[in-house]
Amino acid sequence: xxxxxNDYCEGAHPAILKRFIETNxxxxxxxxxxxxxxxxxxxxxxxxxxxxxxxxxxxxGTQTNAAVIAAFLKxxxxxxxxxxxxxxxxxxxxxxxxxHKVLSLPHKDGKLSADTVRNYLxxxxxxxxxxxxxxxxxxxxxxxxxxxxxxxxxxLSDLADVCSLYKxxxxxxGARLGxxxxxxxxxxTLQDIARCTDVFYIGGTKVGALCGEAVVFPKxxxxxxxxxxxxxxxLLAKGRVLGIQFDTLFTDNLYLEISKNAxxxxxxxxxxxxxxxxxxxxxxxxxxxxxxxxxxxMKALAQSVRFSFWEKYDGNHTTVRFATSWATDMxxxxxxxxxx
Numbered sequence: 140x141x142x143x144x145n146d147y148c149e150g151a152h153p154a155i156l157k158r159f160i161e162t163n164x165x166x167x168x169x170x171x172x173x174x175x176x177x178x179x180x181x182x183x184x185x186x187x188x189x190x191x192x193x194x195x196x197x198x199x200g201t202q203t204n205a206a207v208i209a210a211f212l213k214x215x216x217x218x219x220x221x222x223x224x225x226x227x228x229x230x231x232x233x234x235x236x237x238x239h240k241v242l243s244l245p246h247k248d249g250k251l252s253a254d255t256v257r258n259y260l261x262x263x264x265x266x267x268x269x270x271x272x273x274x275x276x277x278x279x280x281x282x283x284x285x286x287x288x289x290x291x292x293x294x295l296s297d298l299a300d301v302c303s304l305y306k307x308x309x310x311x312x313g314a315r316l317g318x319x320x321x322x323x324x325x326x327x328t329l330q331d332i333a334r335c336t337d338v339f340y341i342g343g344t345k346v347g348a349l350c351g352e353a354v355v356f357p358k359x360x361x362x363x364x365x366x367x368x369x370x371x372x373x374l375l376a377k378g379r380v381l382g383i384q385f386d387t388l389f390t391d392n393l394y395l396e397i398s399k400n401a402x403x404x405x406x407x408x409x410x411x412x413x414x415x416x417x418x419x420x421x422x423x424x425x426x427x428x429x430x431x432x433x434x435x436x437m438k439a440l441a442q443s444v445r446f447s448f449w450e451k452y453d454g455n456h457t458t459v460r461f462a463t464s465w466a467t468d469m470x471x472x473x474x475x476x477x478x479x
Contacts, residue, residue, distance in 0.1 A: 141475055144445040146464035151349035155387050169376045171196055176382030182389035183353055187333040193360040196353055196381035200314045201230045202373040203340050203352045209237040210361040211308050216276025221246035223285045240273045248421055249284030253297035260305050278302055281312035283319045287423030292326050299335040308337035317346035317398030324424035333357040343384055347397050347465045351381040397465040401426035404463040404472050411476040420458045428461045443478055
């Protein structure tokens with residue numbers, strides 16, 4: 140069986156496992172106060188060119204999104220997101236469970252535009268009845284998006300300007316950030332993200348780590364954020380597990396280097412799909428490939444390949460997703476191409 144269902148099928152990069160073994164018997168403080176967490180934070184600050192950033196480590200993306208959003212929002216506020224946003228579809232209502240509504244807006248290829256957000260905010264505040272409505276208190280985006288697309292530096296800057304005008308924070312979900320940074324189609328750097336956002340996170344779970352996300356507040360975290368992480372059950376007692384991983388990933392540019400493999404293997408697969416006459420739902424420049432398959436062909440392929448159902452295309456076709464990762468082997472790509 141070939142596995143292209145997601146980009147976290149594998150465990151962790153060998154360099155991380157090696158560090159786990161080397162440090163296993165060290166006795167260290169808990170809750171992220173160990174020297175590896177402190178070292179990882181310094182390396183991330185340097186990579187972001189943001190020496191005063193506040194950084195916290197959480198174990199998963201849904202936890203991170205729910206904790207960050209709940210920490211920023213007042214009890215009467217909701218969070219703006221694309222209708223395709225991860226918090227709006229694949230997080231089991233985690234944000235709503237904290238008492239905050241997801242305010243979904245139309246998107247273009249998975250991206251929110253500054254104009255769409257601006258128009259929504261203008262309309263909201265011009266409505267004389269807005270005191271009876273959920274206030275838009277934050278904007279959530281992801282880079283790459285759920286469709287594997289990328290924001291440009293200008294698009295990020297424009298969104299930041301709108302958020303600044305309305306005095307609401309901009310939050311960037313970076314669960315697959317490594318693949319966005321590694322894509323030749325991107326003009327966005329970590330420094331750009333730190334400059335444009337109020338909070339973002341660097342995904343580890345999908346990019347070489349066993350688990351973990353690094354939340355970065357370029358300016359200042361909400362007051363008592365660590366306490367709120369604890370309150371939501373998202374504070375790992377053995378914080379070293381996360382610190383060691385990010386300390387390793389941000390040594391010798393490992394995070395970016397291993398991310399390049401996902402792009403190379405995805406590009407190889409896309410080239411073959413086009414050559415064989417398959418239709419792509421969208422031209423994603425990262426590691427997620429969305430292919431429109433005849434239902435019969437999809438069922439036959441599923442006997443040998445694990446992939447994700449994405450959406451029904453029409454009565455006879457389905458859109459499926461193939462995801463590559465830092466660990467995808469080119470031989471696996473060639474085997475999939477042969478099956479196709």
